[in-house]
Amino acid sequence: MNDADDDLNASAPSEPGEVGLVEPRDFVTTEPFTFDNGQSLPGFTLRYETYGRLNAARDNAVLICHALSGDHHCAGIHSLNDKKPGWWNNLIGPGKAVDTNKFFVLCANVIGGCQGSSGPSSTDPRTSRPYGITFPSVTIRDMVRTQKLWLDSLGVASLYAVIGGSMGGMQVLQWSLEYPAFVKRALAMATTAREGAQAIAFNEVGRQAILQDPEWNHGYYPKSGGPRVGLAIARMMAHITYLSDASMDRKFGRKAVSARRKSAPATPSEDVSELSMEGIDPVAPAATFDVRFEVESYLRYQGQSFINRFDANSYLYITRALDQFDLAATHGSLEKAFAEVQAATLVVGFTSDWLFPPDQNRAIALALLRAGKRVSYAELSTDLGHDSFLLESPQLYDLVRGFLN
Amino acid sequence: MTRPSTIKRSVDMQIIADWVEPGARVLDLGCGRGVLLDYLVQTKQVHAVGVDLDFDKISACVRRGLTAYQGDMMALMRALPENHFDRVICSRTLEELPDPGAIIEQALRIGRTITVGFVNHGYWKNRTAAFFLGRKPRNAVYTTAWFESRPTNPASIADFEDFCALRKLKIARRAHLGGDWKTASSLFPNLLAGYALYDLTR
Numbered sequence: 001m002n003d004a005d006d007d008l009n010a011s012a013p014s015e016p017g018e019v020g021l022v023e024p025r026d027f028v029t030t031e032p033f034t035f036d037n038g039q040s041l042p043g044f045t046l047r048y049e050t051y052g053r054l055n056a057a058r059d060n061a062v063l064i065c066h067a068l069s070g071d072h073h074c075a076g077i078h079s080l081n082d083k084k085p086g087w088w089n090n091l092i093g094p095g096k097a098v099d100t101n102k103f104f105v106l107c108a109n110v111i112g113g114c115q116g117s118s119g120p121s122s123t124d125p126r127t128s129r130p131y132g133i134t135f136p137s138v139t140i141r142d143m144v145r146t147q148k149l150w151l152d153s154l155g156v157a158s159l160y161a162v163i164g165g166s167m168g169g170m171q172v173l174q175w176s177l178e179y180p181a182f183v184k185r186a187l188a189m190a191t192t193a194r195e196g197a198q199a200i201a202f203n204e205v206g207r208q209a210i211l212q213d214p215e216w217n218h219g220y221y222p223k224s225g226g227p228r229v230g231l232a233i234a235r236m237m238a239h240i241t242y243l244s245d246a247s248m249d250r251k252f253g254r255k256a257v258s259a260r261r262k263s264a265p266a267t268p269s270e271d272v273s274e275l276s277m278e279g280i281d282p283v284a285p286a287a288t289f290d291v292r293f294e295v296e297s298y299l300r301y302q303g304q305s306f307i308n309r310f311d312a313n314s315y316l317y318i319t320r321a322l323d324q325f326d327l328a329a330t331h332g333s334l335e336k337a338f339a340e341v342q343a344a345t346l347v348v349g350f351t352s353d354w355l356f357p358p359d360q361n362r363a364i365a366l367a368l369l370r371a372g373k374r375v376s377y378a379e380l381s382t383d384l385g386h387d388s389f390l391l392e393s394p395q396l397y398d399l400v401r402g403f404l405n
Numbered sequence: 406m407t408r409p410s411t412i413k414r415s416v417d418m419q420i421i422a423d424w425v426e427p428g429a430r431v432l433d434l435g436c437g438r439g440v441l442l443d444y445l446v447q448t449k450q451v452h453a454v455g456v457d458l459d460f461d462k463i464s465a466c467v468r469r470g471l472t473a474y475q476g477d478m479m480a481l482m483r484a485l486p487e488n489h490f491d492r493v494i495c496s497r498t499l500e501e502l503p504d505p506g507a508i509i510e511q512a513l514r515i516g517r518t519i520t521v522g523f524v525n526h527g528y529w530k531n532r533t534a535a536f537f538l539g540r541k542p543r544n545a546v547y548t549t550a551w552f553e554s555r556p557t558n559p560a561s562i563a564d565f566e567d568f569c570a571l572r573k574l575k576i577a578r579r580a581h582l583g584g585d586w587k588t589a590s591s592l593f594p595n596l597l598a599g600y601a602l603y604d605l606t607r
Contacts, residue, residue: 346467365474366484369454377474378463395460402468 016095018085019051019076024116027108027150039136042125046150047116048072048108051092052100058157059184062098062404063147064088064107065164065171068318069235069310071115074107075100090392097397098404103160110171111146112138112317120313121223130313133219138317140167140325144174148182161185161404162343165389166356167318170325173364176343177327186341187403189348189389192360193334193367194326199355202241203319206234210312219313231312232303239302244352244385252295334367341368345375346403348396350388376403416587417522418444420580420602421494424520425449429491432456432516434478434508435498439466446471454490456481478502482511489515496522496602500557506568513607518577522602527561527595530584546599562595569605578604 030043049072054061064074066087075092077085092098092105109117112135120135151159162183164172169191176186192199210216213230221227240248291297331337345368349361358379365377378399382388389396418441425431427449433442436455439462445451455466455473466473474481493516499505500523512519524546525531534542541551560568562581569576581598583590590598 344472362476366481369474370485370489374472375474376463376467376472377476378460378467379475380460395464399460399464399467402464405468 016093019089019093019100021080022049022051022073022076022078022086024049024072024078026116027153029149029153031149033146033149035136035142036139037137041118041136044111044118044146045116045122046072046108046111046118046146048106048150049074049076049086050154051075051105052103054104054154054156058155060103060160061151061156061158062103062105063151063159063162063175064092064098064105065143065147065162065168065175066107066110067164067166067168068238068315068322069306070168071113072107072109072117073115075105088390090390091397091400097400098163099401103404104156106151106154106156108147108150110138110143110318112143112314112321114311114314115309119311120219120317121311129220130223132221132313133316135313135317138321140170140174140321141178143321144171144178147171148179159183159185161187163187163189163400164191165189166191166386167322169356170322173327176341176345177331177337180340180342183343185403186343186345187348187400188345188361188364190350190353190356190361190386191347191364192325192356193337193364194328194360195323196360200323202238202355203323206238207316207319209233209237210316213312216312219316221312227312228307231307231310231315232300234315235306235310236299236303239299241355242385242387244354244383246352246383247385248295250383252293252298255294257291257294257297334363335371338368338371338373341371341373343374345373346399347375347377348389348399349377349379350384350386351379351381352383353386353388355386416582417496417600417602421445421496421520421522422448424578424604425451425492428452430454430489432482432490432493432512434493434495434512435501436462436466436471436473438462439469439471439473441494441496442466442471443469479508479511482508482515485515487514488517490517492516492518492520494520494522496520497524499523500526500559501555502558505558505560506572509574509605510572513574513605517606519605520602521565521605522600523560523565525562525581525595525598525601526559527563528584528599529596530599531559532596562598562601565601565603569603574605575607576603577606578602 024047027046032040032042033044034040070087073086074088075086094101109115111117112119114121120131122131124131159182162172162175169188172186172188176183210227210230213227216227327337328334347361347365349358362377365375368375380396384391422445425445429451431451431453433455436442436457439455442453442455446453453471456478463473463475493512499521502508509519531542534540580602581590581594582600584599586600
């Protein structure tokens with residue numbers, strides 16, 4: 001029915017605060033863990049953070065699942081000198097949409113990652129060298145199963161909610177079908193139940209950039225080294241898929257970089273500054289390909305900062321985990337995949353997301369509906385592309401708050 | 406604040422609630438902020454799903470603890486199997502829909518019953534506005550001028566019953582309300598009823 005009642009200002013939340021200083025911790029288990037592909041590890045580590053307190057009933061836990069390049073640090077700061085807070089700090093905190101006054105919020109770096117959890121860059125106790133590509137291959141389900149062991153160790157009785165965007169959204173779906181009684185609410189954003197050909201294609205270009213870099217060396221490289229050029233190019237390309245035509249044009253347009261900033265390196269990596277050939281060589285180059293547009297400078301910066309925090313092998317592993325994700329194929333159909341789900345689910349798509357477009361998000365909601373499950377689907381109009389789920393949007397905050405309360 | 410429309414809504418809401426079986430699976434086409442579905446969940450413990458085009462309306466439904474789907478109602482219905490719902494409700498939405506016949510047809514595929522509630526364009530006050538004044542009706546129901554209105558496709562009770570006969574749809578129940586949308590109106594409904602509710606089955 002059509003109506004126009006005013007329940008918008010039903011409960012104005014008090015001024016939200018900040019999580020503040022936080023410290024990562026490690027969950028270390030020495031129980032052997034067998035991955036989906038049959039390989040196993042004698043134990044593993046997950047690095048995680050928590051905000052808020054677990055209540056006496058141990059049922060107010062809200063698990064945050066991170067995306068491909070994210071990590072466990074989703075809110076607060078590690079030191080007063082930090083320039084940036086955790087990646088979902090706008091959503092998580094006292095009085096915020098995911099209210100740490102009410103909820104015990106947790107987030108762990110995924111298995112296969114490189115921010116403290118066990119992954120290809122971890123040291124293999126057998127060789128005292130990094131695992132490299134001897135690390136077992138990882139799936140979204142492996143990420144979820146390892147996190148379940150971690151939550152069990154903390155005494156979490158059930159998840160009030162599990163929330164994530166992009167690859168985090170895939171984990172949300174996997175959580176609700178893997179542990180149906182454990183998950184009360186599932187909130188998946190900007191995601192898919194089946195990685196499509198376009199998304200696989202982008203990941204493959206990124207992997208090729210890494211694999212073709214001689215420094216990759218079949219996965220064996222020292223901690224400080226490795227395929228820095230390849231990884232930076234992979235990141236540059238992937239970053240484009242997180243934005244949109246409109247948002248990039250608004251931010252950069254055709255703006256040229258100032259002369260001062262032209263001193264930025266010509267390649268995404270740190271080496272090779274332009275040599276001046278002027279007046280020396282009679283066959284000096286007639287064209288130069290140093291940075292000309294703001295958008296180039298931005299992408300080079302993104303590539304540069306990424307190689308300082310991310311491991312190339314982890315990038316290979318996690319993109320492979322994304323590409324393998326296909327709940328319909330794994331279970332026969334999406335409806336069968338969701339047959340056991342008990343959680344109330346909310347799926348959120350974003351109109352300008354062309355990596356996991358609204359249709360792929362809608363398909364999740366429709367399959368859950370067909371399976372007779374409680375599911376809502378909302379679609380936010382934004383021109384910010386795939387990364388919309390991370391951006392400041394009071395409309396999105398209201399939706400998340402409403403779903404959790 | 407209680408607006409006139411809020412009072413009026415309550416009577417048709419009550420009629421719909423009387424018609425809905427307890428615990429039924431219900432889809433509300435054009436669910437808005439979920440006022441009707443919330444009422445049906447409270448009074449009849451229905452399993453409710455709403456559909457609407459607007460993000461903020463879906464958000465309001467979610468805040469009420471309802472499940473709601475943002476998108477085109479035809480696309481949603483086409484994606485669902487036969488008899489997925491016991492009842493589909495189309496209340497105060499019909500006159501704003503393109504191709505209402507196709508929507509009713511789809512609703513009766515995915516649901517056993519459709520409840521339709523609509524403003525009777527044959528109501529005498531709606532007629533006089535056009536007849537004597539030569540104007541688009543403006544009153545408590547049609548509150549906006551033509552240039553600020555959504556596209557409407559008004560129907561009268563006579564139009565609607567003709568449609569049901571043409572499509573061989575069974576009218577299981579009907580209720581006609583007077584110009585105040587409160588009191589029952591039985592005499593010459595096409596002239597004297599301001600609002601009409603129907604339960605249709607295949």
